[in-house]
Structure formats: structure tokens, C-alpha cells
Amino acid sequence: MLPTQSSVIDVREIAPRERHTLIFGRFDALLPGEALQLVNDHDPQPLHHQFQARSAGAFKWAYLQQGPDLWRVLISKTEPAAAREDSCCSGGACGG
Known part of the structure; x- marks a missing residue:
């Protein structure tokens, strides 16, 4: 199932x-x-690294277009790992 696209942010028009x-x-x-x-x-790799550090496991990053003059990236929000019922901790399986 594809994510619902809620907005387009064209950062070329926004102050860095x-x-x-x-x-x-x-x-x-x-x-x-x-x-x-x-x-x-340009390729937003620094932003991708920030997403990995800040929101690991809660997003998907998919290039729709990769240069040379224009990049389009679809950033999807996923269910956080802690909220998934299929996690290792559901049902108290993590011990402790």
C-alpha cells in the first residue's frame, strides 16, 4: 500500500x-x-542522516527523481517500532 501524500515542500523557495x-x-x-x-x-543526504538520527524506524525515504538538477524524495511516516504489535516486547516477551 502506498502512503497518502499530504504535501509537497519545494525547499528551493525557502531560506536555507x-x-x-x-x-x-x-x-x-x-x-x-x-x-x-x-x-x-541537490541531493538531500544531510537531511536523510538527520532523519536517521532523529526518527530511526519511523520513516521511509524513497527517491522519486535523482538529479542532476532536481531531486524529489517521498518521506513517509511509518508506525513507530514501539507501537507495533508484532514487536518482540508485545505480550511481555522482553523479560525484565
Whole structure:
């Protein structure tokens, strides 16, 4: 099942110092299964690394277009691992 796309953020039109705050704010407002599309003039790898550090296991990153002049990335919000019923801790299986 594909995520529901809720918004497109074209960061080419946004001041660099405001970009990541805006993107993370929009991502945080998404429900699991929703997504946003990022449009940029360069590969947003630094942002991807920030997502991995900040939201590991709670997002998917999929390139829709990869340069050379335009990048489009679909960033989908997934169910957090702790909330999944199929996690190792459901039913008290983690011990402790």
C-alpha cells in the first residue's frame, strides 16, 4: 500500500536556515501512513542522516527523481517500532 501524500515542500523557495525546521515540523504532523514530498536542487543526504538520527524506524525515504538538477524524495511516516504489535516486547516477551 502506498502512503497518502499530504504535501509537497519545494525547499528551493525557502531560506536555507528555515528548511530543516519546516520539514521536521511537517513530518511530525503526519499520521502513520501519510507522506510528504521534498523537492530540492541537490541531493538531500544531510537531511536523510538527520532523519536517521532523529526518527530511526519511523520513516521511509524513497527517491522519486535523482538529479542532476532536481531531486524529489517521498518521506513517509511509518508506525513507530514501539507501537507495533508484532514487536518482540508485545505480550511481555522482553523479560525484565
